Amino acid sequence: MKTTNFFYRISVGVICGSALALSACNDELTNTVDNEPVAANVTAQICTETRASGTSWTNNDAIGISSIGQTSACTNVKYVTANGDGIFTGTPIYFQDAQSSVTFSAYYPFSGSEGTGAGILANSTQSDNQSAENQPNIDYLWATATANKEHPTVNFIFSHQMSKLTLVFQNGIDTEVSGITTYTLKGLKMEGTFDTGTGKAIAKEDANTENLTVATSGVISGSALPSLILYPQVITDKLELSIMNGGKSYSCDLTVTNNALANGKDYQYTITLTKEQLKVTSSSIEPWITEKHSGTATIE
Structure with missing residues (x-):
């Protein structure tokens, strides 16, 4: 990490056209009967300043978001910052009702496919992965955050999982x-x-x-x-x-x-x-x- 704090805001779509469009989430997190749907507003901050591999996100950096304790709900939803500017886009996530809070986990870098948990990733920290180009592959970050329909901001504060x-x-x-x-x-x-x-x-x-x-x-x-x-x-x-x-x-x-x-x-x-x-x-x-x-x- 360097010495400048960064705060990254992820842009999330406000409406999912149908349950089918939300490929990584089922209707447990979407409004299908009552009230208008409310999309999660996701923010992401790295609490220990910036990644060791750089001072900012890079083009096409991606995180994976999953809900915790929700049967077959959101799993490994991919959000990407195409321009490396901290503005992320991905499949929108909705809350079903105002009474239920949902806890999400997020990790970096994204792996696998949306809808399928990434599981346990094996890797090596040998010299070929210590280059500036490859270090992001082993600079693992993780966070959790809780939100609901009344308070839809999901504020992830990532922490480093490596040494x-x-x-x-x-x-x-x-x-x-x-x-x-x-x-x-x-x-x-x-x-x-x-x-x-x-x-x-x-x-x-x-x-x-x-x-x-x-x-x-x-x-x-x-x-x-x-x-x-x-x-x-x-x-x-x-x-x-x-x-x-x-x-x-x-x-x-x-x-x-x-x-x-x-x-x-x-x-x-x-x-x-x-x-x-x-x-x-x-x-x-x-x-x-x-x-x-x-x-x-x-x-x-």
């Missing part, structure tokens, strides 16, 4: 971080799942730990590298960072509270490179809950 890790390298005495060509994280599981019904993202219990190697160039002292998005997980051994700088290899262990990466937390490390060692400190930025760490590393 984020950011590295900042700094020049030490007689050293230049501009020579860093790769960095590697060791000791993390890359394979995991996201439950679109509950919002839970977690690394697969039976997955093996893997090395995550990211190529980089033009590293600027004191400037953060693009953040990594990772599955929440327990670290069973240790989390190790190694870098290549000027043909030399450096490594250090990164400490994490309770040996676990938690959802919605931003783990940021500021690392000073010297000829003899890496000196690891931490920095905190809101709104992610930032872990603070310290440590040292020696040249290999």
Whole structure:
């Protein structure tokens, strides 16, 4: 996440022509007998500022909306912002009567087909999904909201379900971080799942730990590298960072509270490179809950 709050309003149609037109919802959420139908007005706000993969929605970003506790009601209704401007369109959702409140869940990014629950999505946080183009595929968001006919605004406040890790390298005495060509994280599981019904993202219990190697160039002292998005997980051994700088290899262990990466937390490390060692400190930025760490590393 960056440092600017965004509020996204989703435009919803006011009338569904017929029950057949509302392909993802049945008449439990539509007015078929009494009174004029009232369409839900859906707003969406990301409570932890913006997505780690960018500062705004992008063209054709989509969310999936489902009703909770409604038998065969709205399921995985797709809303799309065609122009990436935060104005979403999709199949309109109606309330049946003024007495009943309906709770909805929503997730990002949309998957599957309207009318069929997206279920549990499996994915990987390996380097190919850490690019700016692919990170939105693993930047899972989830929210719930309740509304009714008298108060039809459905205000989703999304929260991050993944963990984020950011590295900042700094020049030490007689050293230049501009020579860093790769960095590697060791000791993390890359394979995991996201439950679109509950919002839970977690690394697969039976997955093996893997090395995550990211190529980089033009590293600027004191400037953060693009953040990594990772599955929440327990670290069973240790989390190790190694870098290549000027043909030399450096490594250090990164400490994490309770040996676990938690959802919605931003783990940021500021690392000073010297000829003899890496000196690891931490920095905190809101709104992610930032872990603070310290440590040292020696040249290999």
